[in-house]
Amino acid sequence: MASELTDLLLAARRSGVAVDPLDPALVPASVEAAYAVQNEIVAALGPVGAWKVTPKPADGPCFAAPILKSGVYQSGATLKAADLPGIGIEVEVAVTIGQDLPGKPGGYGPEDIKAALGSIHVAIEVLATRYKDRKAVPQLAGIADLQSSGAVIVGPPVPASSLPEFGQQAMALAYDGIETKTTAGNADTDNVLAALAWLADHAAARGLPLTAGTVVITGARIGPADVSAKLISAEAPGLGRVAFNLV
Template identity: 45%
Template sequence: MSLALSNLLLAQHNAGTLIETLDENLVPKDRAEAYVVQSEVVAALGPIGAWKVQPYPADAEPLTSPIPASFVFPAGDAIALNTKAALLVEAEVAVTLKSDLPAFDGAYGPADVLAAIGTTQLAIEILAPRFANPAATPSLAGIADLQSNGAVIFGASRSFDDLAELGTLEMDLLVDGASIGKVTEGPTTERTLRSLAWLANHAVSRGTPLKAGDVIITGARIGALPLNGKTITITAPGFETITATLV
């Protein structure tokens, strides 16, 4: 690997231990370098199994990360995480592409991405930072750390075309049967499609264009919240309830 931080993070992934201190010389100098670390770590851990992208911010580009296939699970699975991290959980909406979005002489826009989306589903993201004190970790190092992704669980699919406006989607996140967060609104469909279009162009620039079958989580609608329990459930009108259990 070309960057020392890539080797350090990969070692933590493999050992399940946490980085107590980080030499300032290892902190990426900018987002581009942080994304190189992501790519090197994911390449070492196996193929890309999914992507995560932030809802489009008002004054900057979204943040993103590929997610290794070994971090991706179907709903209902019992999940064992090799980590000592204090886990966090998020409730999200995901989309699955039905068409490739390859490199071409131009840029993708929201309409292009909308035409490429096949289905949507609820998703649980578990955050498991490789740093012992994430709050004190430089933000660029956190981005390099796959944006703290530890696992993502996808629920049953439904047609994206039949989905109502995402901005008014109600969701409830439960841990061990008790609700820890509810929302009645969130990022709009338009804002979500803007982020997905940005991701399509960004993925091309990294040499890993999005393709049919790729699943993308579109940012936390509830969370990140401390995960103090074993069984995680998300409910939302129009979606099949999704559940995952940690062991």
């Protein structure tokens, strides 16, 4: 039987009516409890088409969430703002996994992940929320809500053999063709590979292993940013351009 928080979040997705207020008693007591809610949402609405993972911190684990296959789009897609309450934009480096990554004794390492990469992309994550205000709820409640995932728009593939140094990866976000935010770099390539190795182990342990074709976004490099445009695009030298229309 699904938890009460799961039922509330599913009802919000189906009705479009936000959870407000959130009963403090329903906030997950641990990150494991938050992940259990994620799994229940996926069981109800899946399958999984992508994952999001945070950069690897100096101490402790990353955080992660599956993204529903119904929320994965290619560049040029048109999305409805009404389907994305509390919308926000993040520009990210994404990878597509090139081979299945089931549970592995001893776990995966960065070199395993490097060998398993199919392609690299610039991507836009569209944040959405099932709460009235995603910024106002406790972190564990946000994690339970698939880490506020709404959609991911994936740019053109770049061969994984050309794996760049992401620590100096420039990116720019534009609204209606006007550049609005830029970055000169963020988490480096070693960090990205370490986070992906952690995710491969984590996803397998949850019974949702990474499979060939799965997209993984690796943490915001620009954003979260509010949206005030119809055409949202991002460019990254060496990775190309990704864009979508918002109606």
